Amino acid sequence: MPQRRPDFSNYIWDVMGESSVTFQMPAKIITGVRRYHQNIDDLLDKLDNKIFSKAFVQKKLQQQATRLRKDVFPVMAVLKSDLQKQLQRYEIINLDVSPGTR
Numbered sequence: 001m002p003q004r005r006p007d008f009s010n011y012i013w014d015v016m017g018e019s020s021v022t023f024q025m026p027a028k029i030i031t032g033v034r035r036y037h038q039n040i041d042d043l044l045d046k047l048d049n050k051i052f053s054k055a056f057v058q059k060k061l062q063q064q065a066t067r068l069r070k071d072v073f074p075v076m077a078v079l080k081s082d083l084q085k086q087l088q089r090y091e092i093i094n095l096d097v098s099p100g101t102r
Helices: 008-018 027-048 054-071 073-089
Strands: none
Touching (some): 027 054, 027 073
């Protein structure tokens, strides 16, 4: 019997729908994050149903992570840089917008 686990692609989409700034983000981020979670869910479903082997799924998971880092993270880095410039322009200096500093 397959394991029960959250459906991350729907969860991510639902969370994004609750945020007032979601659609201010570039589409490349929104679609990239959603596609990543959708592909991960699909791979895990196929692993649970013994369609794909663990080794194959591991390789594909690594490819998905690489694709996310290559396609989405650079766009996020540009947004972070732009935000830091705006904060400096408004003299809000030394505000750390790194993950985990909230």
